[in-house]
Amino acid sequence: MNPVYADHIATTPCRPEVFEAMKPYFMEHFGNPLSLHDFGQTARDAIEAAREQVAGLIGAKTEEILYTSSGTESCNFAIKGMTHAYQKKGRHIVTSSVEHHAVANPVKFLEKNGCEVTTIPVDSAGRVDPDQVARALRDDTALVSIMLANNEIGTIQPVAEIGRITRERGIVFHTDASCAVGNVPVDVEALQVDALSLSGHKFFGPKGVGALYLRKGTRITPLIHGGIQEGGRRAGADNVPGIVGLGAAAVLAREEMNDRVARVTDLRNRLISGILERVDEITYNGHPELRLPGNVNIAVNYVEGESLLLLLMHKGILASSGSTCTSRALKASGVLTAIGLSEQACQGSLQMTLGPGNTDAEVDYILDVLPEIVSKLRAMSPLYHRKD
Amino acid sequence: MLYSEQVMEHFMNPRNVGELENPDGVGQEGNPTCGDVMQIHIRVVDGTIADCRFKTFGCGSAIAISSQITEMAKGKTLEEALAITKEDVASQLGGLPPQKMHCSNLGAAALRKAIEDYMARRPAELVQ
Numbered sequence: 409m410n411p412v413y414a415d416h417i418a419t420t421p422c423r424p425e426v427f428e429a430m431k432p433y434f435m436e437h438f439g440n441p442l443s444l445h446d447f448g449q450t451a452r453d454a455i456e457a458a459r460e461q462v463a464g465l466i467g468a469k470t471e472e473i474l475y476t477s478s479g480t481e482s483c484n485f486a487i488k489g490m491t492h493a494y495q496k497k498g499r500h501i502v503t504s505s506v507e508h509h510a511v512a513n514p515v516k517f518l519e520k521n522g523c524e525v526t527t528i529p530v531d532s533a534g535r536v537d538p539d540q541v542a543r544a545l546r547d548d549t550a551l552v553s554i555m556l557a558n559n560e561i562g563t564i565q566p567v568a569e570i571g572r573i574t575r576e577r578g579i580v581f582h583t584d585a586s587c588a589v590g591n592v593p594v595d596v597e598a599l600q601v602d603a604l605s606l607s608g609h610k611f612f613g614p615k616g617v618g619a620l621y622l623r624k625g626t627r628i629t630p631l632i633h634g635g636i637q638e639g640g641r642r643a644g645a646d647n648v649p650g651i652v653g654l655g656a657a658a659v660l661a662r663e664e665m666n667d668r669v670a671r672v673t674d675l676r677n678r679l680i681s682g683i684l685e686r687v688d689e690i691t692y693n694g695h696p697e698l699r700l701p702g703n704v705n706i707a708v709n710y711v712e713g714e715s716l717l718l719l720l721m722h723k724g725i726l727a728s729s730g731s732t733c734t735s736r737a738l739k740a741s742g743v744l745t746a747i748g749l750s751e752q753a754c755q756g757s758l759q760m761t762l763g764p765g766n767t768d769a770e771v772d773y774i775l776d777v778l779p780e781i782v783s784k785l786r787a788m789s790p791l792y793h794r795k796d
Numbered sequence: 797m798l799y800s801e802q803v804m805e806h807f808m809n810p811r812n813v814g815e816l817e818n819p820d821g822v823g824q825e826g827n828p829t830c831g832d833v834m835q836i837h838i839r840v841v842d843g844t845i846a847d848c849r850f851k852t853f854g855c856g857s858a859i860a861i862s863s864q865i866t867e868m869a870k871g872k873t874l875e876e877a878l879a880i881t882k883e884d885v886a887s888q889l890g891g892l893p894p895q896k897m898h899c900s901n902l903g904a905a906a907l908r909k910a911i912e913d914y915m916a917r918r919p920a921e922l923v924q
Contacts, residue, residue, distance in 0.1 A: 710853065712832065712858070714856055715854070715855055718807060722808065731855070733830050733854065733856075733858070740831075752831060755830075755831050787813070788810065788813050788851055789851060789852070790833055790834070790835040790851040790853055791833060
C-alpha cells in the first residue's frame with residue numbers, strides 16, 4: 409500500500425502539469441530575464457505571464473506581485489521592509505500570538521532593534537478579536553501583521569475586518585497567507601490588506617518560490633539589495649522555472665478552487681467525526697468551521713505525539729505533531745499554548761492535513777488504524793486509568 | 797529515520813510493559829524538559845531484581861529506554877542496577893539523537909527511585 413500523506417501543511421507534491429510547465433525553463437529557455445537578447449525576452453515573457461497568473465489567483469493587479477524565494481522571505485520582506493519604510497510614523501508593530509516563525513521571528517528581531525511590539529492574544533478557537541486590534545493601534549504604529557490561516561490549527565482570522573480597521577487608521581497591514589492561498593479563496597480587495605505573503609509549495613507548486621503582494625502605492629525597503637530585478641525591490645537573478653511553476657500552480661488553483669474546497673472539507677469532516685466517534689478523551693483544536701478545509705488538529709489525552717507519529721508511520725500514515733518531543737528545540741507548540749491547552753494536552757497533539765489527492769478509502773484506513781494505536785499507547789501510559 | 801534500529805525495535809515491541817501486583821519498589825520520574833513520565837515497578841528476591849515492569853508517557857525514545865532499562869535491570873543485584881547510567885542505556889540502544897539524550901536519564905532515575913523505595917520499605921535488610 410502507498411503511504412497515506414496527511415501532512416499537506418508541511419508541503420504538497422508538485423502537480424505534474426506544474427512540473428511540465430517548468431521543464432523547458434531549465435535547459436531550453438535558460439535565459440536571464442534581464443538580458444536584452446531573445447533568450448532574455450523569452451524568459452522575461454515567461455515570468456511576466458506567471459505574474460498575471462499569480463495576480464489572478466488573489467485578485468491583485470499584475471504589477472502588485474513581487475517574486476521571492478519562499479513564504480518566509482515574503483514575510484521577512486514585508487515586516488522588515490515596511491517597518492523600515494514607515495519608520496517616520498513610528499516603530500510600533502501589532503501582531504498576533506499565533507504567527508508562524510516566519511513572522512514571529514522577524515518581529516522579534518525588530519523588537520530587539522528598537523521596535524515596540526503589541527501581541528494580540530487569541531481565543532480558545534485561535535481567533536484574534538478585531539476590536540482588540542483596533543484598541544492596540546497607536547499614532548506611532550508602523551505595521552500590523554496578522555496571518556490569514558494558521559499553520560497548526562488551521563483557524564482563519566478575521567482579516568477583512570482587521571483590514572477595514574487598519575485602512576481607516578491609515579496603517580499598513582500585512583497578512584501571512586502562506587497556508588491559505590491556493591487552498592481557500594483569497595481576494596486582496598475583500599481582505600483590504602496592503603501586503604500578503606504566499607508560498608508555491610503549499611499549493612502544488614515547486615519549493616523555492618514565493619511571492620509578496622504589495623498594494624500599489626505601499627512603500628517597502630528592499631531586503632535584498634543588488635540588481636534591478638522586481639523594479640529594484642528584490643535583487644537576484646530570477647528563479648525562472650520556479651516562477652513559471654508558481655504561475656502554473658496558481659492557474660490550477662483558480663480553476664479547481666471550488667472542487668478543492670468542497671472535496672477536502674468533506675474528507676476532513678469525515679475524518680474528524682470518525683475520530684471523535686471512535687476515540688474518547690480527545691480535544692478537537694481550532695475553530696469548528698472557520699478553518700482550513702484539510703486541517704484536523706487534535707490533542708489525544710494521556711499519550712505523547714511523537715509516539716503517535718511513529719506508530720502511524722509504521723502503518724504508512726504520515727502526519728505531524730506540536731509536541732515538545734517532536735520539536736528539535738524541545739518546545740511545545742506556541743500555538744497550542746496560545747489557545748490555552750495544558751502542557752500535557754500539547755504533548756498529545758496530532759495534526760493531520762488532507763489534500764485533494766487524498767481518498768475516502770485513505771480516511772477510512774486512518775480511522776481503522778488510529779484507535780488501536782491510541783489504545784496501545786494508553787495501555788503503556790502511567791497517566792491513563794481506564795474508565796470501565 | 798531519527799532513531800537507530802534498536803530504538804525502533806524496542807519502541808515497536810516494548811518488553812515488560814505494565815505493573816506488578818504488590819511490587820517491592822515503585823519509582824516514578826517526570827522529565828521537566830519535555831513532560832514525559834516514567835514509572836517502574838520492581839520485584840526483589842534475595843537482593844536481586846527478579847522482575848521489572850514499566851509504564852511510560854513519552855516519545856519513541858522514552859518508551860524504548862523504558863523497555864531497555866527493564867531488560868537490563870532484570871537479574872541484577874540492587875547494587876549493579878544502581879550503577880546503570882544513562883550512557884549505558886543509550887549505548888545498548890545503539891545511541892540516541894542528541895536532543896533525546898535527556899530521555900535516557902529518565903530511565904536510570906526511575907529505576908533508582910524504585911530501588912530507593914524498596915530500601916526505604918525494608919530498612920532491616922540494609923543493616924546486613
